[in-house]
Amino acid sequence: MVDRRVHEGEAVIERAVVDGRPVDADARLALDARYGHFTALQVRARRVRGLDLHVERLQSANRELFGAELPRPEVLGAIRAVLGDDLRDASVRVYVVAGDRPRVLATAAPPTEAPTGPWSVTPVVYQRYLAHVKQAYGFQQAHIGRQVARAGFDEALLTTEDGLISEGSITNLGAFDGERLLWPDAPMLHGITMRLMERMDVPQERRPLRAADLPRLGQVFLCNSWGLMPVGRVDDVPLRQDGKLMTRLHEHYDAVSWDPLD
Structure with a gap:
């Protein structure tokens, strides 16, 4: 059986940032209730498969949901910020959520591999x-x-x-x-x-x-x-x-x- 906690994004979050700044769990959970969109990616050795596609997904959804552009440097900056200088492998999510303005939230959890077996x-x-x-x-x-x-x-x-x-x-x-x-x-x-x-x-x-x-x-x-x-x-x-x-x-x-x- 697949671990549904990981399936549903409930893996242990090692760290989170909002607009590039570290936040505690309470601040992250407060934003979690908001309207928004996201992308989920695996980082290995500080590299990502299909990075351009992840950025394009966020930018397209941001225009549709918020009527605003999302600069590529802001997306990459969020990923780099949540990884810090020490994390090289991680499961990363980048969210754009509603607030006084769209806020970019990124979380990092332990890396996940595809389960073996049918x-x-x-x-x-x-x-x-x-x-x-x-x-x-x-x-x-x-x-x-x-x-x-x-x-x-x-x-x-x-x-x-x-x-x-x-x-x-x-x-x-x-x-x-x-x-x-x-x-x-x-x-x-x-x-x-x-x-x-x-x-x-x-x-x-x-x-x-x-x-x-x-x-x-x-x-x-x-x-x-x-x-x-x-x-x-x-x-x-x-x-x-x-x-x-x-x-x-x-x-x-x-x-x-x-x-x-x-």
């Missing part, structure tokens, strides 16, 4: 409002995550009323069937790891997918800032496992360059 998933009827925005502090997704964990699953597949899969509660879903990489054709957050996998040199297609379709596919996987995770079953139905296909996916992902923060 994940179990179950469909849940739920569609996020403004699905393309990575929204801060989503009660609904946290609740769904806790409920499916209690039922013995690692992740929820969010679906429409008629069963179309859009995404996981904090992941994107993909399926690699032979030579074709499939993604759901539904409203979703266009995740950073998904965008990096879309650069893989194989035919790719957006297609309506339902839970009943998954057992017929060659390999189903989830992806987020942790990396790539194979899906082993949906409800009680086992899914095919193809080590060669997962190796191809991992080889592409592992070859993505890490962009320096300094």
Whole structure:
């Protein structure tokens, strides 16, 4: 089972900064209740995969939610500030939250790697409002995550009323069937790891997918800032496992360059 505390952003926060200045837990929690957006990233040796995509995500959401530009140096400055001079590896989140003006909050927690072994998933009827925005502090997704964990699953597949899969509660879903990489054709957050996998040199297609379709596919996987995770079953139905296909996916992902923060 995946540790849902990490899944829901409840890992132990080592430090936090607001507008580049260190804050205590109470100040951070006060801001946590605010309206905003964020991005989650893994830092290794003070480098980040897809750094430009993370900055672009924050800038686009900031224009949409706050009608304001977010300078790249402000984003990078927040990450550097929360890492300080000593942290080289960490799980970092950069939030922009409402206040007297939009405030940039960054948190650092211990680094997280993709769990090994196939994940179990179950469909849940739920569609996020403004699905393309990575929204801060989503009660609904946290609740769904806790409920499916209690039922013995690692992740929820969010679906429409008629069963179309859009995404996981904090992941994107993909399926690699032979030579074709499939993604759901539904409203979703266009995740950073998904965008990096879309650069893989194989035919790719957006297609309506339902839970009943998954057992017929060659390999189903989830992806987020942790990396790539194979899906082993949906409800009680086992899914095919193809080590060669997962190796191809991992080889592409592992070859993505890490962009320096300094």
